[in-house]
Amino acid sequence: MASTPRKPANPSPQRRELYFFTLYRVLEACLLALVAFSPAGEFLLQIREPAMLQTIVVLYMVAAISLLIAGYRSELSAARQAGIGLAIDILVAALVLATTSGSQGGVALLLLFNVGAGALILPQKAGLGFAGAACAVVLADSLYLRAIASESARPLAESVMFSVTYLATAVLCELLSRQVLESQALAEQRGEELANQAEINELVIRRMRTGILVVDGEHLVKVCNEAAWGLLGKPSPDRRQLADIAMPLHRALLTWRQGRGETPKAMTLGDGTPEVLPRFVSLSLTDNLFLIFLDDSRVFSDRAEELTLATLGRLSASIAHEIRNPLAAIMYSVQLLEEATELPEADKRLLEIIHTQCHRMNGIVQDILGLARRERSQPESIDISQFARRFVDEYRASHPLETDILQSVSERSVLAMADPRHLHQVLTILVQNALTYGRMPGEPAKVTVSVRTAPPGAPPELNVIDRGPGIPPAVASQIFTPFYTTSEHGTGLGLYIAQQLCEANQCTLSYQPVPGGGSCFRIILPPGMTLMKDEASPGRLNLA
Incomplete structure (x- = not known):
């Protein structure tokens, strides 16, 4: 079954104008019916052909109602429907003038609105064409009456003035229609821009790291972004009252609204959530909307x-x-x-x-x-097994170890991406610390630089291991803090510099306690890449 066309949810201005135009046509048909079928019609007009006039009025009433219904259901354009209706109006006006006497002034005035309404909907040439047709009807009726009964005919100047009025009305209404369409296009463009801007603003607010809440005068939450939702302890979406979500924040907002000068204090809004520092801003002069910023105190x-x-x-x-x-x-x-x-x-x-x-x-x-003066890293693909062996040999040659032991352990070649200068500096710091602090009292230090063979797809690891007393957990949590040291001869900068150099090379440096005693500083490096030829296919390159 074919679907029946329905009136659009948001009709265009032409559709709205067509609706009022057809409704006015029904009103005109009712007025003509009052004249044709009511006894009072004989006092208003001199009807020469009553039967014909009644037939014309009935047909006009049917046409007016049909055009009114077609405005909702027809698939024809508004301009086409307006043109059909205006042609019928002009034809009916000519027939009414032909069947009555003394009705030229009234019919001409009724026709004036039809010409103007049609010019609002129709193109310029069509509107002027129908206005010219209306002029022709009025002038022809005036000339006809002057020819058959000159003594009862209206002055010709009146018909000319009606004609000029029709043309002027058509021009002015067409200009008005053009301005309306331009205004509508501009409004639609601005509306689309505002909708896009609103969508962008919503996305930006939702993705901001700062928590944002918008509440009304009754402290009902209107907007809550993801960061605020997390800082509030991820409350249920059904809870919209600020007092039910975060009572401390509700009280702070009430205090701020009363005083307007007291600085809110840091507070915790949910179980397991970090401490936040709220800030309040009024969005309206009537105190109906308030903007709340929730800043994580850890950021500060x-x-x-x-x-x-x-x-x-x-x-x-x-x-x-x-x-x-x-x-x-x-x-x-x-x-x-x-x-x-x-x-x-x-x-x-x-x-x-x-x-x-x-x-x-x-x-x-x-x-x-x-x-x-830390320089930017220049990473390159290096064999860290070979690099570790070479570093140990160079360190032994330049630093007399006496009874201390420094060795390197590696199973096979392992490629990694790192700046060799930075990696050398990091290993120097870690080995010096291990030789200085990683020894049992009265015993020589035993330090091992080992390269862990990583499974396919896993990042390679470089470990500096000693067999000393290890690091207490309370101290281990702060060893990478700058200027923190437990030795009266240290600066507390070595491990901090090593960690910064590792981060500059996209590596991670961490402390791992060794079972049975000792310390392990583990460097996890990005895997390196190299191109090598396949022995089976000399012309083929493999990525290792």
């Missing part, structure tokens, strides 16, 4: 820590640079004094202490400068 702590570390790093680098010059002079003077032949043993011991402490201070200065 992290930002404050970053600013503190950045400032401290710049200050430390400046101080270290100023210390390095007099330190170099002291070390050079110590070297000159050590070359003296007649120097008591006690003085030699003092010079040795000065020389050792100068080297320690120089190491501190280098750590601080390395923290402040």
Whole structure:
């Protein structure tokens, strides 16, 4: 079964104008019916052909009702329906003028609205054409009456004025229709832009890391983004009252609305949720909408820590640079004094202490400068097994270990992506710490640099393991904090610099306790890639 066309939910302006046009036509038909079928019609007009007039009025009433129904159900365009209706109006006006006497003024006035309404819907040429047809009907009737009964005919100037009015009305209504269509197109464009902007705003608000709530004057939640929902403890969507969701926030908002000057305090809004710092903003002058920002206090702590570390790093680098010059002079003077032949043993011991402490201070200065002047990483694919063996050999050659043991363990070649300079610096820090602190009292240190063979698809691991006393859990949670140290000879920057260098190379550095005693610092590196030829197919390349 074919579906019946229905009136659109949002009719266009032309459809609305067509509806009122057809409704006015029904009213005209009713007025003509009153004249044709009522005894009062004889007092209003001189009807020459009553039967014909009644037939014309009945047909016009049927046509008017049919056009009114067609405006809802017909698939014809509004302009086509308006053209058909206006042609019928002009034809009926001509027939009414032909069957009556003294009705020219009334019929012409009724026809004026039809011409104007048609010009609003029809194109310019069609509107002017129908206006010209209406002019022709009025002028023809005037000339006809003047020809058969000049004494009862209306002045010709009246018909001319009606004709000019029809044409002027058609032009003005067409211009008005054009402006209406342009305004509608502009309104639709602006509406689409506003809808898009509203969708973008909703998406941005929903994805913001800052929690956002919008509540009304009764503290009913209107908008809640994902971050706020998580900070509130993920309440049920059915709970919309702020007092039911977060009573502390409800009270803080009431206090803020009363005082308008008190700064809200940090609070916890749900079980297992972080502490938040609320901020309130009024969205209207009538206090009907309020915007609540929920900031995670950890973000402020992290930002404050970053600013503190950045400032401290710049200050430390400046101080270290100023210390390095007099330190170099002291070390050079110590070297000159050590070359003296007649120097008591006690003085030699003092010079040795000065020389050792100068080297320690120089190491501190280098750590601080390395923290402040860290270069960008330039990762490349390296064989970390070979790199670890070469590092151990170089470290043994440049650092006398005496009874301490430093060895490397690797099963096969393992490729990883890292900056060799940064990785060398990280291993130097970890090995020095292991040799210094990773030993049992009275025993030599045993440090192993091992490369763990990773299964296919897993990232490679580089471990620095010692057999010392290990690190207590309370201390292990803070060993990567800058300037934190449990040794009176340390700076607390070594492990922090190592972790920063690892992060610059997209690596992770973590501490792992060793069962049975000892410490393990594990570096997880991104896997490396290389192209090598397949022995079976010399022309084929495989990715390893």
